[in-house]
Amino acid sequence: MGWMMIPCSGNSNCKAKTKKKRKNKIELQDKPLDQIKPTSGFSKTSSILSVKEDPKDGGSDHIAAQTFVFRELAAATRNFRSECLLGEGGFGRVYKGRLESTNQVVAIKQLDRDGLQGNREFLVEVLMLSLLHHPNLVNLIGYCADGDQRLLVYEYMPLGSLDDHLHDVLPGKRRLDWNTRMKIATGAAKGLEYLHDKASPPVIYRDLKCSNILLGEGYHPKLSDFGLAKLGPVGDNTHVSTRVMGTYGYCAPEYAMTGQLTLKSDVYSFGVVLLEIITGRTAIDNTRGAGEQNLVAWARPLFNDRKKLSQMADPTLQGQYPQRGLYQALAVAAMCVQEQPNMRPVIADVVTALTYLASQKYDHETEPVQSSRLAPCTPPRTKRDSERKAQLR
Ligand SMILES: Nc1ncnc2c1ncn2[C@@H]1O[C@H](COP(=O)(O)OP(=O)(O)OP(=O)(O)O)[C@@H](O)[C@H]1O
Numbered sequence: 529m530g531w532m533m534i535p536c537s538g539n540s541n542c543k544a545k546t547k548k549k550r551k552n553k554i555e556l557q558d559k560p561l562d563q564i565k566p567t568s569g570f571s572k573t574s575s576i577l578s579v580k581e582d583p584k585d586g587g588s589d590h591i592a593a594q595t596f597v598f599r600e601l602a603a604a605t606r607n608f609r610s611e612c613l614l615g616e617g618g619f620g621r622v623y624k625g626r627l628e629s630t631n632q633v634v635a636i637k638q639l640d641r642d643g644l645q646g647n648r649e650f651l652v653e654v655l656m657l658s659l660l661h662h663p664n665l666v667n668l669i670g671y672c673a674d675g676d677q678r679l680l681v682y683e684y685m686p687l688g689s690l691d692d693h694l695h696d697v698l699p700g701k702r703r704l705d706w707n708t709r710m711k712i713a714t715g716a717a718k719g720l721e722y723l724h725d726k727a728s729p730p731v732i733y734r735d736l737k738c739s740n741i742l743l744g745e746g747y748h749p750k751l752s753d754f755g756l757a758k759l760g761p762v763g764d765n766t767h768v769s770t771r772v773m774g775t776y777g778y779c780a781p782e783y784a785m786t787g788q789l790t791l792k793s794d795v796y797s798f799g800v801v802l803l804e805i806i807t808g809r810t811a812i813d814n815t816r817g818a819g820e821q822n823l824v825a826w827a828r829p830l831f832n833d834r835k836k837l838s839q840m841a842d843p844t845l846q847g848q849y850p851q852r853g854l855y856q857a858l859a860v861a862a863m864c865v866q867e868q869p870n871m872r873p874v875i876a877d878v879v880t881a882l883t884y885l886a887s888q889k890y891d892h893e894t895e896p897v898q899s900s901r902l903a904p905c906t907p908p909r910t911k912r913d914s915e916r917k918a919q920l921r
């Protein structure tokens with residue numbers, strides 16, 4: 529195993545962003561906070577999980593996650609000032625900060641202390657991200673387990689999450705074009721391929737969704753939030769049995785029904801994300817009419833009708849996409865969200881298909897604008913993520 533070089537970040541201007549608190553992680557607490565020490569689990573996990581390093585991915589240049597004391601992180605975020613707040617999820621709040629020791633700009637996630645949620649997720653996140661390193665996985669710089677404080681320190685991703693660009697677009701902000709969407713989809717698939725094919729045993733991510741795909745300069749995507757990740761089956765086993773956790777709308781049907789988790793559960797979630805990228809719709813949208821609230825249920829009958837495929841393109845693309853590319857991307861998504869897990873492709877094949885699609889650059893100046901721009905616009909969404917992301921048990 530090697531360690532990743534910690535990159536230097538850009539400027540330190542903290543920007544306030546108002547996002548509703550989302551309590552969407554279910555409790556898995558089995559120990560009080562002060563009995564959980566991340567370091568105590570390292571040797572056990574690292575002896576179970578190994579990773580085939582690829583020199584292309586930075587090879588042995590990784591450095592170990594650091595431990596921080598609470599005081600350093602409070603200073604980095606100017607005492608967790610609201611202007612430094614980047615967002616909030618089911619785990620806690622995320623702040624932008626600058627480490628005094630290195631001047632590095634970072635994102636700091638502060639685990640909620642009011643509830644008992646998230647302790648196992650914290651531990652799994654530290655353990656997984658200390659062992660897994662890839663250009664399409666977010667870099668964990670360190671963590672703090674000081675008293676009852678639990679914080680995670682990540683590389684700062686300047687463009688926020690895919691959710692922010694696809695669904696929560698601020699007025700006046702540039703919409704993602706087709707080429708960028710394909711680039712993001714390909715990078716996210718490569719991150720998943722690393723987890724499935726380079727880690728041994730494979731790692732099942734379990735929480736693939738747009739808010740967990742973070743974007744760096746040039747819209748370079750990285751998967752984040754490994755708190756729900758699970759080591760996959762070993763030997764002849766085809767699945768691991770576990771409590772059903774994940775986000776409603778992204779969770780594979782067989783996993784939701786039986787708790788049997790396989791690599792194909794992640795492929796299903798990836799298919800939902802790809803559908804969101806293509807259509808601009810959210811996985812679950814309660815503001816839509818019956819039959820359109822669940823993205824996969826809406827898309828399935830349309831996949832079979834070639835005449836209707838153009839209607840599936842995000843209206844905000846205004847017809848600026850390659851028709852063939854749209855059909856092919858929809859075909860990949862359709863395969864990923866098949867009911868039967870064994871009919872879904874392995875992620876390596878998805879990467880191959882998407883790498884090809886991303887290489888076929890669309891130029892809106894020379895190529896035709898598709899008539900889907902005439903399709904009726906998506907009605908404005910009045911409810912946010914919080915309502916659609918009920919967690920499953
Ligand atoms: N490393 C980072 N760099 C920049 N922004 C980040 C970083 N990590 C998280 N964020 C921002 O903070 C927001 C909240 O992230 P968080 O992971 O806590 O919640 P979530 O992904 O929205 O929901 P969930 O808790 O279900 O994962 C993200 O949507 C993103 O905008």
Ligand SMILES: [Mg+2]
Binds near residue numbers: 617739740753
């Ligand atoms: Mg997240």
